[in-house]
Amino acid sequence: MSPMQLPPVFQEWFDRRGWSIHPHQQAMLDRADAPALLLIAPTGGGKTLSGFLPTLAELTDTPSDGLHTLYVSPLKALAADIKRNLRTPVDEMGLPIRIEDRTGDTSYTQKRRQRADPPHILLTTPESLALLTSYEDAPRMFAGLQRVIVDEIHALAESKRGDQLMLALSRLQTLAPGLRRVGLSATVEDPQAIADSLACHPDPCAILHADPGPPPDIAMLRTEEYPPWAGGGAAYAIPAVLEQVKQHKTTLIFHNTRAQAEIFFHNLWLANADDLPIGIHHGALSKEQREKVESAMVRGDLRAIVCTGSLDLGIDWGDVDLVIQIGAPKNVKRLVQRIGRANHRYNAPSKALMVPANRFEVVExxxxxxxxYAHDLDGEPKGPGPRDVLCQHILIRACAGPFDADHLFAEVRTVGAYSTLSRPDFDDCLDFCATGGYALRAYDKWKRLLQKDGLWQLRDPRASRNIRMNIGTIQDTDTLNVRWKGSFASLGKIEEGFAATLTQGDTFLIGGKIVRYDRLKEMAVEVTRDAAKKPKIATFLGTKFATSTQLQARILELFRKGDWSAFPAHTAEWLDLQVRYSKLPEADRVLVESFVHNAKHHTVFYGFAGRNAQQTLGMLLTQRMEETGLDPLGFVATDYATMVWGLEPVTDPAPLFDPQHIRDEFETWLGGNAVMKKTFRHSATIAGLIERNLPQARKTGRQATFSSDILYDTLHKYDPDHLMLQITREEAMRGLVDFGRIEEMLTRTKGRVDHIVLDRISPLSAPMLLEAGRVSVSGEGRDRLFEEEAEKLMAESGLNQISPGPSKPQWRVGW
Structure with missing residues (x-):
C-alpha cells in the first residue's frame, strides 16, 4: 500500500492552528487502503479525526458524487456531536464536502432525500443503517461506498446491536466489494477479538496502537464521614463532592443507575448552599431536557452534571476537568471510559475520583x-452470533427484494460472530421466517416468506412496512411519558410498573424535580410541581451492572495477600475483624458461614460470581434446601455472596454445591421461571415473531406480555424444540440468570468448601442483613413458621384449649 500524503490545504490548516499531525493519524493515512483497520487510541488523542482523515483527503484530491463514507456510532448524540466537530475543518478549509446525519430524530422528508441524493459522508446508528439496507434502492445508494467508520466499537461489540451492525456491513460489502472498514476505540481489553469482529472473514483486520499517553490521576475521595455498611446512594459524601465541584471548572458525576442519579442530584441540590449551576442527564429524560443540559455543558455554563452511561462515550462536552464515579464501577473498562471524559486532550492526564457507596465497595x-494502573481491562468472552438477530436480518434482506439462500448464507458467514454458523442452523432461521416454525405453520400471520423460481421473497410485499417499523435489538422496558398537567411537553419516562403503583397525590423525582402524580391520561402520566422534601423515587430501567469476573478475581487476590495498606483505616479494621472471627474468602474455595440471628439459622455462601449469578444461586440453593427438609424462609444476594435464612441449620453445605445437583436444580427451576417468559418476549420481538410497533399504534407492555406469554405456553406445550425456545434458553443462560458465572465458580472451586459455624454474625456478612431486595421462599418452612406463630397466639389467648376440629388446614385458613 502506498502511503497517502496530507493535502496541502490540510497542512496549512494544521499550521494555522499550531498543530502537527499525530503519528497514529499519519499511520491511518499510510494504511488508508487496508481492507480493515482497528485504531486504539486514548481519549483526546484525535481518534475521530484519524478515522476521517483518509476520507477527507480522498474527497479533496478526487471529488466525487454520492455516498463515500458511512460513520456509525452507538449514540444519536455522538453522531450529532461528530457532525458539529467535523464541519469545523471542512468549513474552514472550504472543502466541497456534504456531511449529514441520519438517526431516529431525522425528519421523514430528509430521510427520503438522503436515499435519493446521499451526502458524501453520512453519520448514523446501527438501527438506521439496518433500515437503509432494507430498501429496494439500497444497491444504488451504496454502490460507490468506499469506507465505513465504526466509532466506540467496543461498546457495540458487547451487544446485539454490534451483531446487527456487522450483519449490515456484510450486506454493504456485497453491494460495494471494495469497501474498507475502520474501527475506533480507546478501551479495548482484547484487541484481537474486536479486530476479528470488524474483519470481513477470511480477510484479517490490522491493529494500530497509538501512544497511550500519561496514566490517569485517579484516587478514592477521602471523606470525613465513613461509608455506610450497605446502600448505594453515597449521600455521606455529598459535602466532599460539593467541595470538589467548587475547586474545578466542570465535573461529571457518574452513577451506575438512573434512580441513583436522581436521588444523588436531589440531595446535592439541597446541599448546594452556594447555588452552583448543576444539571442532570440520563437516558430516561426527555430529548429536550437532555439537549438543554448538553448545550449548557458546551457553553461551560454548568459546574457539575450528575449523569449515567448516557455520557460514557466519546462526546466532547466542553471543559470537563474532573470525573467523579459514585459507587463501585463494577467494570474496569467502563471506569476507564468515564475517566477519559476529563481533560479531553492528547497527552494530558485525566483526573478522577471514586466514591464507594458502602463499606464493601471500598474494597472493590x-x-x-x-x-x-495495570492497564488490565475486563470483558467477558463473546459467544456465537445470536440467532434472533439473524432472523431479523433475513427479514430485512427480504424487504430489499428476492434473495438466493446460498448467497445470503455465504454473506452471513463473513461476519466473525457467524463464521462458524452451520447450514442447518441457518436453514432453521430461514424456515422460521418463512413459516413461523412447526407449531405455527397453520397461521398465515407468520407465513412471511415464500420461494419462487429458486429465490426467497416476501409473501406479501406490504409486510415490509411492519418489518421496518420493528427493526432494532434494543429492548425498551415498558415506559410511559411524564408530562406537566395540561401540557404535551415531556419531562421524560418512567416504567409502566412504577406508574401502576402511584395514587393521586404521590410524589416522585424525575429530572431532578419533585412532581406530584395527578392522573394517567392518553397513556401519559400527568404531574404538577410539588415542594415535598421526601419524594417517592421513580424506578428507571437503568441497568444494574454485575461486578466483572476479572474485578472479582482481583478482590479475592487482595484478600489472599492480606495487605490492607491501600485501604482506609475503617475498612482495614473491618477486614482484620473478619480474619479474627472467621476467615476471608479464597479464589479456589467456597467460604460458607453459619450463625443464628433473630432465632433464625443464617447461612452465607461467598461465591464471588456477580449479582445476577448470586441471585440465581439463591434460587437454586433454597430449592435444594427445601427438598432436604432445611425449611428455608428467604435469601438476599449481592455481587459477592448469597445469604439464606431458615428454620433448620445447614450442617454440611458441601452437597449443596454438587455441580450435578446444581445443574439439575437449574433445569427444573428454569423451565417454569418467569425469566424464561421475559427472555422469550425479548428474543421473539427481535426475531419478528412479536411486533411491538404497528401502523395503528404501539402495543402497550401489558398487551405485548399477554401475547408473548400465550405464544410461549403454546410452543412450550406443543413444540418444545421450536427455534424460539432454543434461542430463549441460550439467552437466559447468559443473560439475567448468568448461569455461566455459576459454572465458572463451580469449576474454580472444584467442590472445595470451607464451612465455619459462628456464635455471632461475621463482620463480612453483617452488611448483608441491611441489604434491600430480600426474596421470600414459599414452602414447608413458611408453613411451619406460620403454625408455630399461630400456636403461640392461641396459647396466649387460651384458644388453644379449643379443639381445632378434624382439619388443621381448615383451622389455619379460617384463622
Missing amino acids: CVAALEAV
Missing part, C-alpha cells in the same frame, strides 16, 4: 484502581 474501588 481499591481493586479497580489497581486494575486501571
Whole structure:
C-alpha cells in the first residue's frame, strides 16, 4: 500500500492552528487502503479525526458524487456531536464536502432525500443503517461506498446491536466489494477479538496502537464521614463532592443507575448552599431536557452534571476537568471510559475520583484502581452470533427484494460472530421466517416468506412496512411519558410498573424535580410541581451492572495477600475483624458461614460470581434446601455472596454445591421461571415473531406480555424444540440468570468448601442483613413458621384449649 500524503490545504490548516499531525493519524493515512483497520487510541488523542482523515483527503484530491463514507456510532448524540466537530475543518478549509446525519430524530422528508441524493459522508446508528439496507434502492445508494467508520466499537461489540451492525456491513460489502472498514476505540481489553469482529472473514483486520499517553490521576475521595455498611446512594459524601465541584471548572458525576442519579442530584441540590449551576442527564429524560443540559455543558455554563452511561462515550462536552464515579464501577473498562471524559486532550492526564457507596465497595474501588494502573481491562468472552438477530436480518434482506439462500448464507458467514454458523442452523432461521416454525405453520400471520423460481421473497410485499417499523435489538422496558398537567411537553419516562403503583397525590423525582402524580391520561402520566422534601423515587430501567469476573478475581487476590495498606483505616479494621472471627474468602474455595440471628439459622455462601449469578444461586440453593427438609424462609444476594435464612441449620453445605445437583436444580427451576417468559418476549420481538410497533399504534407492555406469554405456553406445550425456545434458553443462560458465572465458580472451586459455624454474625456478612431486595421462599418452612406463630397466639389467648376440629388446614385458613 502506498502511503497517502496530507493535502496541502490540510497542512496549512494544521499550521494555522499550531498543530502537527499525530503519528497514529499519519499511520491511518499510510494504511488508508487496508481492507480493515482497528485504531486504539486514548481519549483526546484525535481518534475521530484519524478515522476521517483518509476520507477527507480522498474527497479533496478526487471529488466525487454520492455516498463515500458511512460513520456509525452507538449514540444519536455522538453522531450529532461528530457532525458539529467535523464541519469545523471542512468549513474552514472550504472543502466541497456534504456531511449529514441520519438517526431516529431525522425528519421523514430528509430521510427520503438522503436515499435519493446521499451526502458524501453520512453519520448514523446501527438501527438506521439496518433500515437503509432494507430498501429496494439500497444497491444504488451504496454502490460507490468506499469506507465505513465504526466509532466506540467496543461498546457495540458487547451487544446485539454490534451483531446487527456487522450483519449490515456484510450486506454493504456485497453491494460495494471494495469497501474498507475502520474501527475506533480507546478501551479495548482484547484487541484481537474486536479486530476479528470488524474483519470481513477470511480477510484479517490490522491493529494500530497509538501512544497511550500519561496514566490517569485517579484516587478514592477521602471523606470525613465513613461509608455506610450497605446502600448505594453515597449521600455521606455529598459535602466532599460539593467541595470538589467548587475547586474545578466542570465535573461529571457518574452513577451506575438512573434512580441513583436522581436521588444523588436531589440531595446535592439541597446541599448546594452556594447555588452552583448543576444539571442532570440520563437516558430516561426527555430529548429536550437532555439537549438543554448538553448545550449548557458546551457553553461551560454548568459546574457539575450528575449523569449515567448516557455520557460514557466519546462526546466532547466542553471543559470537563474532573470525573467523579459514585459507587463501585463494577467494570474496569467502563471506569476507564468515564475517566477519559476529563481533560479531553492528547497527552494530558485525566483526573478522577471514586466514591464507594458502602463499606464493601471500598474494597472493590481499591481493586479497580489497581486494575486501571495495570492497564488490565475486563470483558467477558463473546459467544456465537445470536440467532434472533439473524432472523431479523433475513427479514430485512427480504424487504430489499428476492434473495438466493446460498448467497445470503455465504454473506452471513463473513461476519466473525457467524463464521462458524452451520447450514442447518441457518436453514432453521430461514424456515422460521418463512413459516413461523412447526407449531405455527397453520397461521398465515407468520407465513412471511415464500420461494419462487429458486429465490426467497416476501409473501406479501406490504409486510415490509411492519418489518421496518420493528427493526432494532434494543429492548425498551415498558415506559410511559411524564408530562406537566395540561401540557404535551415531556419531562421524560418512567416504567409502566412504577406508574401502576402511584395514587393521586404521590410524589416522585424525575429530572431532578419533585412532581406530584395527578392522573394517567392518553397513556401519559400527568404531574404538577410539588415542594415535598421526601419524594417517592421513580424506578428507571437503568441497568444494574454485575461486578466483572476479572474485578472479582482481583478482590479475592487482595484478600489472599492480606495487605490492607491501600485501604482506609475503617475498612482495614473491618477486614482484620473478619480474619479474627472467621476467615476471608479464597479464589479456589467456597467460604460458607453459619450463625443464628433473630432465632433464625443464617447461612452465607461467598461465591464471588456477580449479582445476577448470586441471585440465581439463591434460587437454586433454597430449592435444594427445601427438598432436604432445611425449611428455608428467604435469601438476599449481592455481587459477592448469597445469604439464606431458615428454620433448620445447614450442617454440611458441601452437597449443596454438587455441580450435578446444581445443574439439575437449574433445569427444573428454569423451565417454569418467569425469566424464561421475559427472555422469550425479548428474543421473539427481535426475531419478528412479536411486533411491538404497528401502523395503528404501539402495543402497550401489558398487551405485548399477554401475547408473548400465550405464544410461549403454546410452543412450550406443543413444540418444545421450536427455534424460539432454543434461542430463549441460550439467552437466559447468559443473560439475567448468568448461569455461566455459576459454572465458572463451580469449576474454580472444584467442590472445595470451607464451612465455619459462628456464635455471632461475621463482620463480612453483617452488611448483608441491611441489604434491600430480600426474596421470600414459599414452602414447608413458611408453613411451619406460620403454625408455630399461630400456636403461640392461641396459647396466649387460651384458644388453644379449643379443639381445632378434624382439619388443621381448615383451622389455619379460617384463622
